[in-house]
Amino acid sequence: MSLEGKVAVVTGAAAGIGKAFSEILFRNGAKVVLLDVNESGGKSVMEALNKEDSQDRALFLSCDVQSEEQLKAAFKTTAETFGGIDILCNNAGILNEKDWERTVGINLVGVIKGTYAALEHMSKLNGGRGGVIVNTASIAGIKPLPSCPVYSATKSAVIGFARAMAIASTMAGYGIRFNALCPALVETELLASLTEKLGQFTVLEQPTRQLLDKHGVIKTSVVAECLLELVTDETKNGEALMVSSKGQMYATFPSIPPLEVELS
Numbered sequence: 001m002s003l004e005g006k007v008a009v010v011t012g013a014a015a016g017i018g019k020a021f022s023e024i025l026f027r028n029g030a031k032v033v034l035l036d037v038n039e040s041g042g043k044s045v046m047e048a049l050n051k052e053d054s055q056d057r058a059l060f061l062s063c064d065v066q067s068e069e070q071l072k073a074a075f076k077t078t079a080e081t082f083g084g085i086d087i088l089c090n091n092a093g094i095l096n097e098k099d100w101e102r103t104v105g106i107n108l109v110g111v112i113k114g115t116y117a118a119l120e121h122m123s124k125l126n127g128g129r130g131g132v133i134v135n136t137a138s139i140a141g142i143k144p145l146p147s148c149p150v151y152s153a154t155k156s157a158v159i160g161f162a163r164a165m166a167i168a169s170t171m172a173g174y175g176i177r178f179n180a181l182c183p184a185l186v187e188t189e190l191l192a193s194l195t196e197k198l199g200q201f202t203v204l205e206q207p208t209r210q211l212l213d214k215h216g217v218i219k220t221s222v223v224a225e226c227l228l229e230l231v232t233d234e235t236k237n238g239e240a241l242m243v244s245s246k247g248q249m250y251a252t253f254p255s256i257p258p259l260e261v262e263l264s
């Protein structure tokens with residue numbers, strides 16, 4: 001699928017991985033709507049992108065993914081401004097085991113709210129053009145991090161949500177592909193101030209830091225290349241693409257023949 005003229009929405013676009021997603025989508029020809037709670041950061045990413053050509057293809061909208069109302073308003077503005085939505089990156093996320101309910105609210109509930117609000121514009125059942133939705137999960141959603149049990153749980157959940165929605169979409173005819181992207185440690189602010197973020201699991205901080213020392217961190221641009229693959233390769237649906245300093249690999253999930261129910 002070519003990105004030329006396509007309309008993409010990226011949550012958590014003001015910094016880190018979301019900023020890199022916005023850049024790669026924009027540089028491959030998409031119109032990109034950047035959603036974030038960080039207004040100054042979001043506006044500066046928008047302005048930097050719009051300086052790259054003269055078509056004003058980047059737009060920042062302030063939006064907290066915890067709010068269904070704000071998400072619906074942002075998608076409505078996107079559709080009115082650019083004439084529809086083809087791509088959604090549910091990327092906004094935090095790591096905070098102390099405020100674990102907020103972590104669930106942003107990392108999981110925010111992804112579900114974003115997806116359902118986008119379906120109103122993207123699903124062929126609602127008059128949309130179809131397209132692709134990618135959830136930013138984490139390797140921690142496949143290989144849990146003991147110091148971050150709630151964070152790991154939200155990431156397993158958004159992988160499961162993408163896989164189930166992929167089947168639902170095929171069965172119901174939404175015309176939308178659903179995938180999850182699972183990075184290992186990435187060089188962003190999310191890794192800063194770990195001691196405060198781990199809460200009662202601060203006792204496990206040392207082995208987590210050793211993980212950083214052993215495996216290092218990857219650049220956001222490497223994660224963005226993986227996003228491009230999931231968005232443009234129309235054969236990818238219901239996939240979880242893992243990426244680390246060792247390279248990239250699609251996750252395989254066990255089939256359980258005696259229990260398997262044929263759904264698609």
Ligand SMILES: NC(=O)C1=CN([C@@H]2O[C@H](COP(=O)(O)OP(=O)(O)OC[C@H]3O[C@@H](n4cnc5c(N)ncnc54)[C@H](O)[C@@H]3O)[C@@H](O)[C@H]2O)C=CC1
Nearest residue numbers: 012014015016017037064065092093138185186188189190
């Ligand atoms: N940095 C890492 O090592 C890894 C990060 N991830 C995931 O990647 C995603 C992006 O994280 P990073 O770029 O690393 O973090 P980051 O902290 O650099 O950027 C996150 C962005 O999301 C925004 N945000 C936070 N709460 C929001 C909300 N309620 N509504 C809208 N925007 C909100 C922030 O303002 C920020 O701009 C997250 O889902 C994270 O869990 C996954 C694997 C590894």
Ligand SMILES: CCCCCC(=O)CC\C=C/C=C/C=C/[C@@H](O)[C@@H](O)CCCC(=O)O
Nearest residue numbers: 138139140143144145146147184185207208
């Ligand atoms: C450092 C915390 C930030 C995590 C942000 C991420 O989403 C990245 C997750 C990346 C890799 C996860 C690997 C998990 C490995 C564990 O199963 C185990 O091998 C780690 C043991 C060390 C520990 O006790 O933390």
